Amino acid sequence: MSLPRIAIDAMGGDEGVRVMIDGAALARRRHDRFKFLLVGDETRIKAALETHPNLRASSEILHTEGVISGEDKPSQALRRAKGTSMGRAIEAVKLGHAGAAVSAGNTGALMAIAKLSLRTMPGIDRPALAALLPTLGDNDVVMLDLGANTECDSRNLVQFAIMGAAYARVATGREQPRVRLLNIGSEEIKGTDEVRDAAAILRAAADLSMSFDGFTEADKICRGDVDVVVTDGFSGNVALKAVEGTARFVADLLKRGFSSSLRSKIGFLISKPATELLKHHLDPNNHNGAVFLGLNGIVVKSHGSANAAGVANAVAVTARLLEENVTERIIADLARVGGSNLRKPRKVPGVQEERA
Amino acid sequence: MSLPRIAIDAMGGDEGVRVMIDGAALARRRHDRFKFLLVGDETRIKAALETHPNLRASSEILHTEGVISGEDKPSQALRRAKGTSMGRAIEAVKLGHAGAAVSAGNTGALMAIAKLSLRTMPGIDRPALAALLPTLGDNDVVMLDLGANTECDSRNLVQFAIMGAAYARVATGREQPRVRLLNIGSEEIKGTDEVRDAAAILRAAADLSMSFDGFTEADKICRGDVDVVVTDGFSGNVALKAVEGTARFVADLLKRGFSSSLRSKIGFLISKPATELLKHHLDPNNHNGAVFLGLNGIVVKSHGSANAAGVANAVAVTARLLEENVTERIIADLARVGGSNLRKPRKVPGVQEERA
Numbered sequence: 146m147s148l149p150r151i152a153i154d155a156m157g158g159d160e161g162v163r164v165m166i167d168g169a170a171l172a173r174r175r176h177d178r179f180k181f182l183l184v185g186d187e188t189r190i191k192a193a194l195e196t197h198p199n200l201r202a203s204s205e206i207l208h209t210e211g212v213i214s215g216e217d218k219p220s221q222a223l224r225r226a227k228g229t230s231m232g233r234a235i236e237a238v239k240l241g242h243a244g245a246a247v248s249a250g251n252t253g254a255l256m257a258i259a260k261l262s263l264r265t266m267p268g269i270d271r272p273a274l275a276a277l278l279p280t281l282g283d284n285d286v287v288m289l290d291l292g293a294n295t296e297c298d299s300r301n302l303v304q305f306a307i308m309g310a311a312y313a314r315v316a317t318g319r320e321q322p323r324v325r326l327l328n329i330g331s332e333e334i335k336g337t338d339e340v341r342d343a344a345a346i347l348r349a350a351a352d353l354s355m356s357f358d359g360f361t362e363a364d365k366i367c368r369g370d371v372d373v374v375v376t377d378g379f380s381g382n383v384a385l386k387a388v389e390g391t392a393r394f395v396a397d398l399l400k401r402g403f404s405s406s407l408r409s410k411i412g413f414l415i416s417k418p419a420t421e422l423l424k425h426h427l428d429p430n431n432h433n434g435a436v437f438l439g440l441n442g443i444v445v446k447s448h449g450s451a452n453a454a455g456v457a458n459a460v461a462v463t464a465r466l467l468e469e470n471v472t473e474r475i476i477a478d479l480a481r482v483g484g485s486n487l488r489k490p491r492k493v494p495g496v497q498e499e500r501a
Numbered sequence: 502m503s504l505p506r507i508a509i510d511a512m513g514g515d516e517g518v519r520v521m522i523d524g525a526a527l528a529r530r531r532h533d534r535f536k537f538l539l540v541g542d543e544t545r546i547k548a549a550l551e552t553h554p555n556l557r558a559s560s561e562i563l564h565t566e567g568v569i570s571g572e573d574k575p576s577q578a579l580r581r582a583k584g585t586s587m588g589r590a591i592e593a594v595k596l597g598h599a600g601a602a603v604s605a606g607n608t609g610a611l612m613a614i615a616k617l618s619l620r621t622m623p624g625i626d627r628p629a630l631a632a633l634l635p636t637l638g639d640n641d642v643v644m645l646d647l648g649a650n651t652e653c654d655s656r657n658l659v660q661f662a663i664m665g666a667a668y669a670r671v672a673t674g675r676e677q678p679r680v681r682l683l684n685i686g687s688e689e690i691k692g693t694d695e696v697r698d699a700a701a702i703l704r705a706a707a708d709l710s711m712s713f714d715g716f717t718e719a720d721k722i723c724r725g726d727v728d729v730v731v732t733d734g735f736s737g738n739v740a741l742k743a744v745e746g747t748a749r750f751v752a753d754l755l756k757r758g759f760s761s762s763l764r765s766k767i768g769f770l771i772s773k774p775a776t777e778l779l780k781h782h783l784d785p786n787n788h789n790g791a792v793f794l795g796l797n798g799i800v801v802k803s804h805g806s807a808n809a810a811g812v813a814n815a816v817a818v819t820a821r822l823l824e825e826n827v828t829e830r831i832i833a834d835l836a837r838v839g840g841s842n843l844r845k846p847r848k849v850p851g852v853q854e855e856r857a
Binding site: 218281292295296327329334336337362363364365366367368376378379380382383384385386387388389390391392393394395397398 | 574651685692693718719723724732740741744745
């Protein structure tokens with residue numbers, strides 16, 4: 146059985162080609178049936194491949210000269226995309242030369258190029274950025290949108306819920322993932338019109354392959370009793386970054402406390418299992434790999450500052466989504482629901498349409 | 502010199518009268534020039550006062566029968582307010598019998614009653630809920646709005662910035678507090694129209710008694726390099742709760758790690774200074790007391806589940822705001838800026854006006 150290839154934008158990210166190639170090589174060990182298309186500067190990719198004969202054997206290199214920079218605005222990136230590693234990696238997905246693309250480059254540019262090139266699935270108005278966050282339970286929680294859409298109407302949120310549930314079925318194996326909308330209270334009267342309308346639609350809809358449980362607040366995302374948390378890109382980005390920032394804040398405080406006395410230093414050494422558990426749960430590399438859901442093809446964003454283990458995680462997420470055919474699953478879910486099941490909400494004025 | 506009294510809604514909160522009275526007694530030790538008006542069931546207040554002769558000596562009791570419950574919707578609370586401890590505590594501020602009111606009751610009800618009774622200051626369209634969060638720096642950071650206004654236009658955000666800066670001057674002693682707007686990126690093109698417009702107004706305005714530094718992302722709130730973070734009530738509430746939830750998540754993980762082996766248990770005991778530091782920084786009781794800014798009078802919300810130390814913190818925040826005349830300061834700042842300085846932004850459609 147031949148699995149689709151994974152295209153890697155080898156030039157994106159703060160850490161350069163080597164980290165991307167090291168990460169792909171690490172991921173290949175766990176997903177050794179996959180082939181790779183490594184897109185970027187051929188000389189540098191070849192140099193990085195020297196220590197990875199197995200990856201080299203299962204890869205093809207697509208040479209490009211151009212690179213999308215962190216400073217490129219989405220509009221500039223769209224104009225420049227053609228000859229760049231990011232543009233060609235996504236184009237490979239469009240042309241069927243790869244099943245998915247992974248990039249650690251500029252998120253706004255990646256989103257814009259992916260949307261224009263791959264287009265949204267039938268039934269989806271806007272793609273969303275989804276990631277897995279750690280929980281106190283057995284499974285991670287899928288959260289979306291994490292910043293692709295600054296403002297969302299209820300229809301967008303409902304579509305995000307369907308896409309998030311499909312992802313959670315892959316990630317957790319749970320057939321009816323527990324889905325909640327992020328809100329500032331659990332009562333039905335709380336929140337914006339968009340959030341309340343989306344809840345009403347999801348409550349009324351049948352056949353959604355999910356268990357819709359109403360609202361959740363941001364302090365309960367990681368408790369492990371919800372599989373999908375749905376929100377607009379502004380709040381989702383704020384929540385995600387608040388979680389990351391607090392985790393770092395705590396790590397810094399702990400470091401400060403532990404280094405304040407010899408006694409603490411000894412305590413630190415002895416209590417390593419506790420702090421290692423913490424490190425494992427809080428290290429963003431262990432949760433790297435955010436997926437643009439809702440496009441005709443899979444595009445995964447690796448964090449710009451991820452290390453090789455982080456890149457490997459992003460590639461593993463990609464492999465998993467390909468193995469489980471998440472794109473086809475979402476299309477099937479949408480077709481089954483058929484839009485007709487989803488009461489069309491009134492138009493929300495003031496919502497700024499994104500154009501890519 | 503006689504300081505205005507502090508009215509305490511003795512009936513609000515999950516923990517009952519005793520915690521409110523114990524908290525007020527604790528706070529009185531540090532702020533012993535203040536007098537108190539204890540509002541609620543006289544018999545129970547008197548019983549709780551038995552162990553606190555000093556507080557009893559500096560308090561008057563205002564007996565009320567009714568209590569606003571956690572389930573009362575704001576509209577119900579407004580109708581029922583008259584005979585309740587919450588309603589009478591706020592009324593005392595309105596009538597000048599107290600300078601400020603503290604309640605651990607239902608936030609929505611408190612907001613509605615306070616707005617209707619005290620009205621917003623001249624120059625303020627909507628009050629905002631502000632709190633102090635811990636940072637890695639020397640001072641706490643003021644964050645607002647934390648949930649009073651689900652949606653805000655740029656004019657609201659600008660007013661929040663002015664109010665937050667006045668609070669930060671009191672809390673940090675810094676004459677020109679560093680103010681930033683919460684956004685999902687630091688570039689000027691990021692975020693909603695409202696956030697970008699507010700930034701443009703704040704950049705253009707002179708004489709604001711603040712140093713406006715543009716945008717901040719939610720992972721940088723607690724770094725200690727910003728004194729005021731301004732956002733709408735939805736995002737602010739999400740950010741605050743994400744921080745609280747992550748702190749609890751980490752504490753739970755640590756507990757799990759430490760209890761997993763004898764070695765860890767010993768490590769835990771030895772490393773107590775580190776975990777105590779963490780506990781001190783992360784215990785919400787140490788940061789209890791959110792202020793409704795922008796009303797003609799000070800109303801402070803204590804967390805419903807706060808313990809006596811938490812209530813004492815909320816009362817201490819109140820005392821500080823009274824001592825430093827924060828209401829007068831905000832009025833003076835607004836008068837100096839004079840509205841004329843703030844370019845009137847275009848109306849944002851779709852923003853739902855709150856009516857109290």
